[in-house]
Amino acid sequence: MKAQASSRPLRLLPSLTLLALLLAFVLLVNASASPYIARIVVLTGISIILVVSLNLSNGFTGVFSLGHVGFMAIGAYVSSILTLTLETKAQNLPDLPGWLAHVQMGFLPAMLIGGLVAAVIAVLIGIPLMRLSGHYVSVATLGFLVIVRIVLVNWTRFTRGARTFSGVPAYTTIWWVYGWLAITIYTVWRIVHSPYGRAMLAVRENEIAAQAVGVNVLRSRILAFVVSGFLTAIAGALWAHKVTSFSPGSFYFTQTFNIIIMLVVGGMGSISGSVLGTVLVTLLSELLRNAELGIHIGPVQIPPLYGLAQIILAVAFVLVVVFSRKGLMGDREIDWGRLVSFRGKGTAEGRNEGQGRPDQPQD
């Protein structure tokens, strides 16, 4: 149809612009920001990957997994075990089986293996669990999280148990993080805007009706779960190689609530929402943490209030969930097409393009 031919270059333009903006941002931060700001930028980037991949299963398919941090742990531990130098391995993990004790890999292969291990586990637990819905699947995935933690604490040969896993080489740089961030957003976007994605949304809205029109519920859910698990594990590997020391407690309920808050505030079902929500919550956290020291505004002195950051975030969370269920962005995406389009608000194609609603006939 006439719209098709002219729509392709228009879609390419917003994506390339976004990519260029991202590149500029990374270059800027790399060149001029203080180590503290740079660290926050890197950690935020990792959180975005976590939240966007969580959105793929929780937001788009409606399967609210409470156990995703388990995949993060798998990615972190597997990749770290592989990248530890041989000396550190001998010191910290003396009981590793022979073949593993002599392996030392680069960052990329190690994180990919971490992701693959997570993906395989996601398939294994997805097959039984993705049949469940609603709160049943939430509870079951919570069980997965608890089981992962117990394995981590007990498999001391590989994980040092409850003891801190330290000495991880600090490979994560802003390039790694934002490179994977671009890949994550692209992947999730493509899945959501594909026939699989439409199936997922159909299942989310009304499982029975979707089944009635022939959607294979199980398959679309498992796909989302596995891809999401893989990306979450990658984020875990990136995180591990940034903080360089962690323990099983880093991958439990606190981390789970953190990313859930970011996901909900941003809006489940919107990728740009996830990005916005994560950035907002992270910024707010850091700023408030500084405010906790006590505020001196002229003669007025507010005493230190440790724990303030958590309360304000909790309040924000309550407000968003109760009054604006869909979060900041809800189901909508930022209208990049319109922003970049030189044709202005006028045309129907422009409006259709920018909306990003996957149920419009576009492809």
Add this chain to the structure above:
Amino acid sequence: MPILQYLAQQTINALSLGSIYALVAIGLAMVFGILRLINFAHGDLMMVACYAAFFLVSTGIGFMPLIVVTLFAAALLGMLTERVAYRPVRGAPDVVMLLTSLAVSIFIENVFIMVVSPVPRSFRSVTPASLDSVHVWAGVSISTINILTVGVTAALFVLLLLFVTRTRVGVAMRAVSEDLLGAKLVGINLNRVILAAFAVGSAMAGVAGILWAARLGKIDPLMGFIPLLKAFVAAVIGGFGSLGGAVLGAYVLGFAEIFIIGFLPPELSSYRDAFVFLLLIFVLLVRPNGILGSTEREKV
């Protein structure tokens, strides 16, 4: 210790543990039955009740009045959360309600962390000294608090059953839990019934909280999380919708926890929770509505 005595002692341990889990689970099941809401804040209601008791003790009022005031406070807080947070999202998909209760829970916890300190406090000032004793019979010991817990659980269970079968409000609650629309059609005031369910469920949480803290001896702002998780597991295993299911699941959980440690070698003690959650997942797959739940799946 002869094996019979060992078995008896572990059974007593399991009954005591199961009873306290049952107390927590009953309150959770009441609210779920009516609203299909998993109330993450249930554990925090327990916590608030304990702190209320803790602070009231210094006013010097007697133990019984203290309990009454505490339960009242718990019920009020529960009703408040219903009115403010849950009513606006009534009828929303499961996930939204889950998130709302999570949000309420996080909020209450953080307020308490800030206002009261995060450091655990002793609950001994509240527990009457008479409850501190232990009874030994044929080599098997059981503490007075555990006897009290079992007794209270049994009594409250019976009382609640009578409540939902013999009183108007109780029967109305059952009607609402079975068929919300139908209940509305026959003229039941939904808001009032739901508030009543929250009041009763929260008061139950208060009782459970005080006994939990008395058993353990300490309270802290995050203490509600573990009982919530246990009650969760119990209710899922036994059947989320019914009171009997919650109680059954709680005892199954209590026995599982004690016997896994008691009869497997000590090296496996730390795997206890893994076994429990595997059991949970198994139940979810085979009988998603729990042991006592209905076997029907959701239909069009």
Add this chain to the structure above:
Amino acid sequence: MKRSVIFALVLITALVAGSASLAAADTIKIGGTYNLTGDMASLDVPAANGSKLAVKQINAAGGVLGRQIQFVLYDGKTDSATNGNIATQLVNSDKVVAIVGNTDSDSALAIGPIAQAAGIPYLTAGATSPQLPSQVGDEMFLEPFGDNVQAAAGAEFAVNTLKGKTAWLFWDKGAEYTTLLSKYFKARYAELGGKIVLEDTYTQGDTDFSAQITRLKAMTPQPAILYVAALQASDAGAIAKQIRDASITLPMVGGDGYDGPELVGVGGKGAENVFFSTHSLMDAKNGDAKMKSFIAAYNKEYGHDPESAFAALGYDAVYLMADAIKRAGSVSSKAIRDALAATKGFLGVTGAVTYQPGQRIPQKTVTIVAIKNGVYTLGALVVPQKVPAP
């Protein structure tokens, strides 16, 4: 719309607040890293209080090198990422010359590498893992003794004083500290001829130990002593209570995790016949002059007695750091680090600190506290004859 307004307001307030903590001119900035919220709060809050008190006293007496100390205290929230953030902030934004803080090894490991990379000396008030200096590097110093020392002291006390050659070992598998403590105890106890007849575990967060305790009760013959490695005083109190409820009156021994009012507060009568190794006894009656004046000052500042030895550790850590700065004669981090490494015979409330050449963990005497009639009394002072390797 309303939401955005609220968010904007909060952001603005936070921005104003954040930028308002500027340095006063000519002060010496020392960073403070403590977990004031989260799981470690019950140990870190007293330690932070001790540190703040020390800063106040030092400044009142004229400061160090003629300058006042500015103690920049951040809350790590018992989260490793946040601890890394505050370390980065202290080192890069606040530009502190040294860091004092923490009572747990997990947090120390999150902060240490960042301090190490920046060449900033980091003195932990209460983290006791003896592997810390080798894991982090030469900027890492411990104010307290290591877990291998206190476990050895516990083992020697059990064998020599309590005459207990058989033991039940019960430890928290979910924490680093207890994993290490039990490992070192096992090693030293075996060296002394002790035998562990039953070993059992629990996990952080457990509230019911009746199953494991019943298994203990079923042992014939019963062990002579119980060594229970618990992370916090409230855990130890709960375990002691349940053990006594099972009519087991054997002596119970543990580590400095027991140090806190909740041991007796939660354990009640169950805390009788309980012993634990710690840094010093907060004894207002029989302590030495330094201890008495510390307790009095703490009481005056905060309205109650120091909760545990960790308060004194936080206090000593700041004084030690100030002493190092004085000896260094400058505020260069390198000079401070070298002065710290050369510390000999620094006398704090918790005992004397000396770092042997190349060692960054002090040789300190271990205090064994005994609970008698609900009172924390001095059980013994032990210098272990032999200490398991880290």
